[in-house]
Amino acid sequence: AANYPGATTLLNSAATRDSVLAELKRSDVFHFAGHYVYDGRSPMRSGLLLAGSGDTLLANRDIARMRLNDLNLVVLSACETGSEQVINGEGMLGAARTFLAAGIPLVVASHWEVDSEATAELMTNFHKLRKSNGLSSVRALRMAQLSMLESPDPRFREPFYWAPFIAYGANN
Numbered sequence: 611a612a613n614y615p616g617a618t619t620l621l622n623s624a625a626t627r628d629s630v631l632a633e634l635k636r637s638d639v640f641h642f643a644g645h646y647v648y649d650g651r652s653p654m655r656s657g658l659l660l661a662g663s664g665d666t667l668l669a670n671r672d673i674a675r676m677r678l679n680d681l682n683l684v685v686l687s688a689c690e691t692g693s694e695q696v697i698n699g700e701g702m703l704g705a706a707r708t709f710l711a712a713g714i715p716l717v718v719a720s721h722w723e724v725d726s727e728a729t730a731e732l733m734t735n736f737h738k739l740r741k742s743n744g745l746s747s748v749r750a751l752r753m754a755q756l757s758m759l760e761s762p763d764p765r766f767r768e769p770f771y772w773a774p775f776i777a778y779g780a781n782n
Contacts, residue, residue: 613741614639625661627668634676639683641733646688646705658688658705670708677713683747684709685718685736687729692719692776706778716747720774728771732758748777 611617618637620629625644634640642658647667649655657669686692691705706719718736732754739750758772765771 613737622661627660627665627672630658630660630668631672631676634673634678634681637681639685640681641685641687641737643687643730643733646686646691648690653704654708656705658686670705673705673708673712678709679713681714683716683718684714685733686720687724687733688720689723690720692721692774692778710779714779716777716779718747718751718775718777721776722770722774724774725771728758728761728763728766731761731763731766732772732775751775751777 611619617639618633620626620633644661645659647657647659654671654674655669657667657672660666660668686705686709688705704719706717709717735757736750736754739745739753740747743750745753755772755775758766761767
C-alpha cells in the first residue's frame with residue numbers, strides 16, 4: 611500500500627465481502643493476498659476467502675457479474691489463482707479468467723501453491739518496481755522474479771518460489 615498514495619487496505623475483520631466489492635468498483639489496482647478456495651463441482655463457486663464476518667467468500671460468479679471499468683490491474687497473491695481446472699472447449703478456468711471476463715486488462719495470478727514469505731518479498735518488489743521505477747506491470751513482474759534469484763534467502767532462489775506468477779492480458 612505504501613507504493614499507492616491514498617490506497618485502502620482491508621485487513622482482518624475489515625475485509626468483508628461488501629467492503630471488497632466496494633473497493634473493486636473504485637480502485638485502479640486490486641491486490642489480494644490470502645487464500646483461494648476451489649470448488650471442483652463448479653468453478654463459478656470458487657473464490658477469494660475473506661477474513662471479515664458474514665459471507666467470507668467472494669465467489670467467481672460475483673466477480674463475473676461486475677463491470678470493473680476503472681480497475682486496471684488485479685494481483686492475486688494466493689495459491690492456484692491462474693488455473694484451477696481445464697474444461698474441454700473452455701480452456702483453463704480460474705480466478706484470473708474471471709477477472710479478465712469482468713473487463714480487467716491485466717491480471718497477475720499463480721499456477722501452483724505459493725509460499726507466503728517468498729510471495730510477500732516478490733510482490734513487495736513488484737509493486738515498488740511498478741510504481742517507483744515506472745515499469746510496466748509485466749516488466750516489473752519479470753524484474754521482481756529475476757531479483758529473487760539473488761535473494762538473501764537461498765530457498766527463494768528456486769523457481770518454485772517465484773515462477774508460479776504469470777501476467778494475463780495486456781501489457782500495462
